[in-house]
Amino acid sequence: MAQVSLAKITPYVFKLSNGLEVWVVERRVLPFAVFKLVVPAGSVFDPDKKAGLAYLTANMIGEGAKGLSAEEISERFEFMGADFDSSCGKDYATFSLRVTTRFLEDGLKLFAKVLLEPTFPPQEFVRVKNEVVGEIMKDHEDPGYVASEKFAEVIYGNHPYHRPSKGYVETVKAVSRDEVVEFYKSHYLPEGSKLIVVGDVDADEIKKKLEELFGGWLGKAPEYPKFEYPSVKAQKVEVAKEVTQANIVIGHIGVSRSNPDFIKLYVANQVLGGGGLVSRLFERIREKGGYSYAVYSVFVPSLYKGPFKITLQTKNERAEDAIKEVLDEVEKFVKEGPTQKELEDAKRYLTGSFPLRIDTNTEIADYLAFVAFHNLGRDYLNRFPDMIKAVTLEEVKEVIKKYIHPHKFAIVVVKKKGN
Amino acid sequence: MLRVLLSVLVWCTIAFAGGGNLEIKGVERVLKNGLKVIVVEDHSTPTVTFQVWYKVGSYYERFGKTGISHLLEHMMFKGTEKYPNGEFSKIVSRNGGQENAFTSRDYTAYFENWAADRLEISMELESDRMVNLKFDPEEFDREKSVVMEERRLRTEDDPTSLLVEEVYAAAYKAHPYHWPVIGWMKDIESITLEDIKHHYRTFYAPNNAVIVVVGDVKAEEVFALVEKYFGSTPPAKHIPEFSYEEPPQEGERRVEVRSKEARLPFIFGGFHVPNIGSGEEYALKILAAILGGGRSSRLYKRLVFKEQAALYTGAYYSSKTKDPGLLCFYAAVKPGVSPEKVEKLIWEEIEGILKNGVDPKEVEKVKNQIEAEFVYGLDSNFYRAMNIGILETIGMDWRYLNSYVDNIRKVSPEDVIRVASKYLRKENLTIGYLLPEGS
Incomplete structure (x- = not known):
């Protein structure tokens, strides 16, 4: 068959002064862009008794930043018609922003603030924790979820992949706000994280902007530990x-x-x-x-x-x-x-x-x-x-x-x- | 968390918008046999989506045979004389294509997405199965069990889906939106080969279909190909027309689903509201977003942030239906909270809008959101073609999309209050509770 050209998708890759690796794809067809930050802070780092710590931490991003309450953050993103989203899997967490060119400047500023200056307000922490507990209960209404969770437990033994990234009701309840703050401080760091930018941007301009907004963020994320696998048995x-x-x-x-x-x-x-x-x-x-x-x-x-x-x-x-x-x-x-x-x-x-x-x-x-x-x-x-x-x-x-x-x-x- | 909501949204399609400086530039042509073709050229990537839309869905069914349109959609993959069972999918697959189909209340659509130079294969395959479908009795029986498994998967074992089904069944008593697209289990089981052949011959014809092509193609070349492959297909002589009117609701309707597998209560409700073409759809869209579109909406701020009574909540409205639909809201009740309390809070928020009006800044926010959604939606060939296909099959002109954002921009805070007081009334509401058994 005809070779479909992919040449348009070769990202421009560079590092900011703090070591944050940035991948940019200029795609200037429509007036919007997507930003996606990958942080090496998945649930494999959770202690067994605190399963859900990484997930809770990711979910607290956007729930308060210096000078801004959770409600104000949502209000501002949504006034711009922008989507802010966080997710956390077993390996890593991601945070994304989709914003039109008209609001790109303000949207990106807010994105950086939310990621780099989170305040983890105690009342929001309690609320989010209860929400995660409720989510887990709701997940168990779905037999497909139950089967796949049980399957992971059965095949992975003590390897951290045996746990769902959300954790369990009891382990989530056991996580304290201090532990979340600590997890953020030790894992949310620029060296080891990657920022992807795709859409209506100019690579040189965005590089300058990102240096301004993210350059002051410093530190190196920890390496992933080694884990043993159980032996495979029927x-x-x-x-x-x-x-x-x-x-x-x-x-x-x-x-x-x-x-x-x-x-x-x-x-x-x-x-x-x-x-x-x-x-x-x-x-x-x-x-x-x-x-x-x-x-x-x-x-x-x-x-x-x-x-x-x-x-x-x-x-x-x-x-x-x-x-x-x-x-x-x-x-x-x-x-x-x-x-x-x-x-x-x-x-x-x-x-x-x-x-x-x-x-x-x-x-x-x-x-x-x-x-x-x-x-x-x-x-x-x-x-x-x-x-x-x-x-x-x-x-x-x-x-x-x-x-x-x-x-x-x-x-x-x-x-x-x-x- | 968006993913959690998806199961609730099966009934109402995704929001869409149009207008501004960005527009969908389509070209259309109607063949002698009545087949309408709409092409949008977009040369930004060397791919194309080819979609055939039929004006048939659960709306066109009757009691006892519900789900027949969806079952027929499944049978469309079971082969013709020329391309026996499985051949269609193999050809698409080995040419690097994605294919599938979907059935709704108002339409059934088939699509292939692939490299633009594969377009002619779509023409060959889709023109063949528009009229030459083979109905093998054994294949038919097997496909019926597949569809019954699909119903078990998506509805029977998903308590939230069951609740949504119950609410629609209660909200509509005289209109076919009463029953689910997949059909009632017993109906699926009782559909015969003769029934389905009849349904196929009645509704699958060029004069009851619309072809939408979006991608790296030239419109004139597409028209020539459609003429070559579909031009000689005779039109159906008679396509039955239906007309229903749901009588005005005279009092609140309440339903409940008790489920051993539900872990938390869930609330789902809907108000009867007008649809596309009524002129009120723009204000309704804004109303739904103010009430429950996103984390800064009234319901979310009150139920999730302030009262901490719900895990998540929202409201939505899709105007893109053949007949009037529902403006819906939902809330996942937090552990330890009663659904009655959550319902009371929802009403307080609705009454707040009716008594105190809406803030112009709030209206501006929602308009920005709708405009942004339109821009994001233009990025996908598939999504653009889908919007065109939906409009055309529900009896609207696809160009409607291009004035949508402008019309949204014209809505005033007073317009929003007017539709709110007209439709957000208790006697116009059907509300359902999902209750964990034993709670």
């Missing part, structure tokens, strides 16, 4: 819930994003259960079996070894049959590998659909935040299609045997008791 866990449909997660610990085999596995997984409406699992479980509306598999790209997991849902009575079919399909896949044609089709899908996934300012900023965090290189978006094309059938057959072990799968089923 197990089956059932959780009872009053549901009409069993939620099933199957898999084991996979690989880290930095593993040189990651791209090969990514291509292999596309054949097995990747995106789109074509995959072995989609065909067998949905098209042939009529078991499930959604079924997919994924190697979650992560700093540490992320999970390899297969997710599906089917009515309670059919759960066991569906699991058998999934296992059979995966065993066959690992044993025989994909056909040459399946591999070529998967590669064409991945390379062809790639430009579609990075065609708005927000999508580009999100993708680059991931690329910057994992140090994949500023030319990653341009190299990606060639990396996919280079994967061979032999390589795929080798890596699936090496990294997918159906006989060692953990199986988690959330379903109605008695079925």
Whole structure:
């Protein structure tokens, strides 16, 4: 197929005087820009008894800054029609701002203030903590969430990936305001953080502005610690819930994003259960079996070894049959590998659909935040299609045997008791 | 936290806006067989979205057969003589395309997004399945179970979705917005192959469809291709028309859902309000945003910041429906707080608007938000095409989008108060509580 040009998305990368790495993509089609700060302060840093500390800290950003209350901050962002958002996963936290050119100057100033001069007002801390506790309770209404949380607990043992990034009701309650302030001081630092800028900006001008606003922020974020992984073993866990449909997660610990085999596995997984409406699992479980509306598999790209997991849902009575079919399909896949044609089709899908996934300012900023965090290189978006094309059938057959072990799968089923 | 809200928003589509110096520059053409084509050229990225919109959705269904439009959408992926089951998706996939479809109350749409030079494949595939769909009995049965699983996933096992479904069913008694797009479980089960063939032959025709193409294409070339692939498809002789009117509501309606799996109470309510084309939609949009659009809205400030009675709360209104919809609000009740208290606070905020009016600065803020949303929305080919498709299938002209922001700018604080006092009345409200069983 025609080579879709990605040349427009080569970010300009530089460091501010304080060591903050900045990636800028000038995309001056529409009058707005997206800013996204990546801070190496995910929930892997949480002590077990304070699970949720990193998440709470990220959620306190925007809840008070020097001279501004939480309400005033929201009022100001929203008067500009700007969106401010924070999120915190297992590896890192992100903070983003989307703002029109008309309000860019004021919006960026407020963004910097909120990030660099947070006040953690005690009354807002109590409120946000209660909100997180409520969120966690609400998450447990969703059987898919329950299944995936249990799956992580089952496969990760004592590794911090076993905990949800939000933590648990009791551990969140145990976090104090002082601990949040301390976590902010020790982890929210420019050396190690990355700032992505995409949209209607001039790289030289924005560099000056960022130096003014962020240059005084000083310090180096701590390194990520090393953690042990438990040994992989087959197990089956059932959780009872009053549901009409069993939620099933199957898999084991996979690989880290930095593993040189990651791209090969990514291509292999596309054949097995990747995106789109074509995959072995989609065909067998949905098209042939009529078991499930959604079924997919994924190697979650992560700093540490992320999970390899297969997710599906089917009515309670059919759960066991569906699991058998999934296992059979995966065993066959690992044993025989994909056909040459399946591999070529998967590669064409991945390379062809790639430009579609990075065609708005927000999508580009999100993708680059991931690329910057994992140090994949500023030319990653341009190299990606060639990396996919280079994967061979032999390589795929080798890596699936090496990294997918159906006989060692953990199986988690959330379903109605008695079925 | 936005993600938490999404499940609530399934019923009302995303906000849209138009106007200012930025506009959607479309070109349109109508084929002899009645097929309308709208093209927007955008050469900023070498991609294109191709969308076929049919004027059919749950609005066009009847009791006992609800969900048939959505089930038909699923069957559209099950093959024709020329492209047997699975072939369509394989072709799209190996050409690096994204494809899918969605069914709403007022429309059903199919799309492919891909490199601009793949456009002709869309034409070939979509023109084929517009009329040549094969209905294999076994495939049909299997797809029915897939859709029933979809209903279990999205509704039966999601207490908040169940609540929204109940509120709509109570708010509409004489109008098809009464039932959910996916249909009632028993109806899905009882739809026959004959039913679905009939539905297909009735509504899938060039004179009941609109094609929208946005991306790196030339309009004249698109028109030529559409002519080549769709030009010879005969129009349907008769497309049935429906007309409903929900009678005025004469008193508050209350529903509740008790769920063993709910962990916290949730409140969802809606007031009957006019839709697009009424002239009141602009003031209603601003009213909804003042009440519950974002963290600086009245509901959020009172319920979340001041009283700390809700985890999150909001209100929204989408005018883009064929018939009048609802201005909705919701609140996730905090642990230890009663839903009655939260409802009382919501009413105090509504009454505050009615008694004391709105601040001009508040109105200005909301207008800025709507204008910014319009600018953000222009960044995506898909989203622009979607807005055009929605307007065209609900009987409006897509150019409406280009004066939207200007019309929003014209709304005065008095206009907002006028629609608030007209529609935010208790006797015009349907409200539902989700209650954890045993609470």
